[in-house]
Amino acid sequence: MSLNLNVEDANNNSISLEDCYNNAWVCLLNKPQKLQKYVCAVCKQIANNAVELHCGQHAEVYIIGEKCLKNHLKNNKEKCPIENHQGCKYSEVRFVRQDVNALQVICPRQYKLGQYKGKIQTHRPKMTDEGMEEDGSEEKNGNVCNYQGTIKSLYSHLEGNCKLKPFHCEFKKFGCNTMLNQSHRDKHMLSEMKEHLDLVDKHINELQNDLTKLRKENNDLHLQLTKKQSEVEGLTEEKNELNAQILQYQQQSQVKPQLIVEKKEEKTEEKVLRDMADIDSKQLLKSCQDMIALSSLVIPALQNTVDYLLISEDKRKIKLKNNQWNNFRFGIYLLGEGVILTADCGKSNNATEFELGYLMIKTSHLWIKHKKSAIDCSGLGYPSDLGPGKGGQATTIGNGSVGGGGGYGTKGGEGTENGDGKGGDVYGEETLSKQIFCGSGGGTCREDEHIIHRGGRGGGVIELVVEQQLINHGKLQCNGKRGEDSSTFGGGGSGGSILIKLQSHNALQHTMGNITCTGGNHSNENKGGDGRVAIYGIKITAEEMKNINPKPFHQIRLKHSKKNKKLNHFK
Ligand SMILES: [Zn+2]
Ligand SMILES: [Zn+2]
Ligand SMILES: [Zn+2]
Ligand SMILES: [Zn+2]
Structure with missing residues (x-):
């Protein structure tokens, strides 16, 4: 029996330490x-x-x-x-x-x-x-x-320390499987030099092939990535369009309760209100804050001053189109301080050439954030001595005589002296759904033969349709102007009209805020008469009523307004 080692030998023989010894x-x-x-x-x-x-x-x-x-x-x-x-x-x-x-x-x-x-x-x-x-x-x-x-x-x-202990050729990782010991090693390295280099070459080739393959895979993946990215972009666009459509549908669907109500006149007011709340609660109404987040994030395609109106700067005066609907489907947000929204009546403002201010706004949301901001058509009604309720002119020159105040919702004020102008008459109707008027001008008076003090202009008209939420921390106003004065005093213009329709009823929390159509010279005897305010579609609390002047005509049902109702323009 030959000697065997159980350790792998240079010649792949094993040396057994269990067999009997040679x-x-x-x-x-x-x-x-x-x-x-x-x-x-x-x-x-x-x-x-x-x-x-x-x-x-x-x-x-x-x-x-x-x-x-x-x-x-x-x-x-x-x-x-x-x-x-x-x-x-x-x-x-x-x-x-x-x-x-x-x-x-x-x-x-x-x-x-x-x-x-x-x-x-x-x-x-x-x-x-x-x-x-x-x-x-x-x-x-x-x-x-x-x-x-x-x-x-x-x-x-x-x-351990055997100098003849076999070890792997250094080129094993390239494919040489020869076992060496120190006596073989140099001879092997010399005799196998070419084979070793060939093995290294082969290995490099394989690596290069792998590299080429990986590069190609990488390119393919990159192409796929680019394709997926453009798919994602396309889908995002589609999603945005769908979001915009959804908003539109929501707004359109809110018009429906109004029609239902019209057909069921026999219902009591309370029942109607409950039905409205039911319908509203099923719709996805958005608050003003929601809308601001939506318009900037979800629907980046929306354009300020076109789809919506968002004013963040302070002390801006914005003039909207006069006497036609201004539609902001995605809301009006007056966020700055001292922002004034009014009707563009040109520059004409005299007795013979003037344009009555009738600001018509239809919007999903209206948010007036600051108390110094307003939608204001004050003094855009009839000028001095004009209008269906114009104030009377003073008949005495000088002597402290005053012109009469313009009338509209109430009669214009007048002085008690002989020669003072008479107060203007009441006209129009309280619902503002059949007729809507501007306030009338106050009457003039004369200080002497040359100096005339004109009466104040009446207030203009604001007609406001809000589909979802109204938050008014500022003012909605169509007040009459003060007459010119020194020793004599022109009459105050009468207040104009404000008509508000809230189509979401009480489904969202509204803030009515400060709403006024008051006459000019309001602390004087020749003050202008009140204008008219009518509010539809929402309950108004007693607390809110205190900030609305004059007391509004108020109805929870939305009045189906006549299509042909127009500003009644008396000259
Ligand atoms: Zn035996
Ligand atoms: Zn034996
Ligand atoms: Zn040894
Ligand atoms: Zn080798």
Whole structure:
């Protein structure tokens, strides 16, 4: 049986540390006579892990290596290697094992190379049980293992410091699978140089191919990404359009309750109100704050001053188209301080050439944020001495005579002296749904033959349709103007008209705020009369009523306004 190492060798042989030990190898450092009592009865080599065979069938006791015995029994149907019988009896012999383990040997790899030239030392005072590394006086080039030591310490030598221990070629990662030890290495590197370089080339080629493939995959992915991105953009646009449509539908659908109500006149006011609230609660109404977030984020395509009107700057005066509907489908938001919204009546403002201010606004939302901001058509009604309720002119020159105040919702005020102008008459009707008028001018008076003091202009008209939410922290006003004065005093103009329709009823929280159509010169005897206010579609609390002057005509049902109602223009 040849010597085998169970460690992978340079030539892919294995060295077994379980088989019995090669006799010739062990004899290199031990006298053969001394070894006779350790010889394995099966393989005739030095018994490894010795056992004693003491079957009853034969008187003599035999020493056998444990692996040899087990292999024999396995291969011979459990029959004894000495005599052909079953039921072998054996046990380990500790003293033989100890003796064998203590035997001195040289490195089995060195023995296998057949190049052992070391001196066999009979006296080795430095020798320990763990073995001893010889300082090889010859062969210092590293191709020789000069190890001498006990069999017991062989394993740690072969796995540890053995100079002949095999290792992988450095080019293994490129595909060279040769095992080397130090004696082979230089020769291998020289002889395999070309093969090694070829392997490296091949590896580089493979890497380059991989790289090309990855680059292509990367390009493909990039193309896919670009495609997906444009898909996302397209879908986002679609989504925005849909959002805009939804808002539009919401607004359109809110007109319906009004029609339903018109057909069911027999219902009580309370019942109608409940029905309206039911319908409203099913709709997705938006507050003013919601709308501002929506118009800037969700619907970036919406345009300020076109789709909606949002003024954040302070002290801006905005003139909207006069005498025609100004539609802001996505709301009006006066967020700055001192922002004034009015009707564009041109510059004409005299007795013969003037334009009455009639501001018509239809919007989803109206939010007036600051108390100094307003929708204001004050003084855009009839000028001095004009209008259906014009104030009377003073008949006396000088002498403190005053012109009469214009009338509209109430009669204009007048002085008590002879020669004071008379107060103007009441006209129009309270619902503002059949007729709607501007306030009338106050009457003039004369300080002397040359100096005339004109009466104040009447208030204009605001007609406001709010589809969802009204928040008024500022003012809605169409007041009459004060007359010119010094020692005499022109009459005050009468207030104009404000008509408000809230189509969402009380589904959202509204703030009515300050609403006035009062006459000019209001603390004087020749003050202008009140204008008219009418509010539809919402409950108004007593607290809110205090800030509305004059007291409005008020109806929770939305009046179906006549299509042809127009500003009644008296000259
Ligand atoms: Zn054996
Ligand atoms: Zn036997
Ligand atoms: Zn060795
Ligand atoms: Zn190699």
